[in-house]
Amino acid sequence: MKKVIATSKAPGAIGPYSQAIMAGNLIYTSGQLPIDPETGEMVGNDIVLQTRMSLKNVKAILEEAGSSMDKIVKTTVYLSDMANFGKMNEVYKEFFSGDYPARSAFQVARLPKDALVEIEVVAIV
Template sequence: MSIKITHTDKAPAAIGPYSQATVVGNLVFTSGQIPIIPETGEHVKDDIKKATRQSLENVKAILENSGSSLEKVAKVNIFISDMNNFAALNEVYSEYFSDHKPARCCVEVARLPQDNLVEIEAIAEI
C-alpha cells in the first residue's frame, strides 16, 4: 500500500517537516490544524469559538482536497490550551458535527504551536 501526500492552498501550509495530510488506502489522515487563516497567514488567538471554527475550516478544506468530507470523519483529536474553553469549543464543534458524531478525544495541553488556543486533526474515509 502506498502513501499519497496531499496539499491545498485552501488550508495553511505546513509550518514544519510534515504534510497537511496523507492518504493511505481509503483513509485520509490530516495533520493537526491550528487556527491560521490561509489567505493571510494570520492566527486567530483572541477567541476560542473563532479559533475552533478556523481550525475546523482548515480540516474541512484538507479533507475535501483529499477526496473526503466532514461527513466521512471517523475520529477527531482535539488539543486545547485551556479546558475552561471546552464548552465554547463544543458549541462550534457541534455546528460541524451535528448528526454525524465521530469518535473523539479532547485533551488540555501545556502549550500549542505558536501559542494557539486549539489544534484539531481528523481521520476520515475517502
C-alpha cells in the same frame, strides 16, 4: 500506498510534515491550527473564532482529498485550557450532522504559535 494531500485553502505546514496523508481509503490530517490560509495569521485570541478556523482548515484538506466532514471517523482536539471546552464544543457541533465521529480532547501545556486549539482528524474517502 501513501499519498500526500496539500491545498492552498488551508495553511501550509510550518515544519517538516504534510497537511495530510492518504493511506488506502483513510486520510490522516496533521493538527490544524487556527491560521487563516489567506493571511497566514492566527485568527484572534478567542476560542470560538479559533475553533471555527481550525475546522474550516480541516474541511478544506478533506475536500482536497475527495472526502468531507461527514466521513470523519475520529477527531483529536488539543486545548490550551480545558475551560474552553464548552465553547469549543458549541462550534464543533456546527460542522457535523447526523452521527458524530469518535473524539478525544486534551488540555496540553502549550500549542504551536500559542494557539488556543489544534484539531486533527482521521476520515475515510
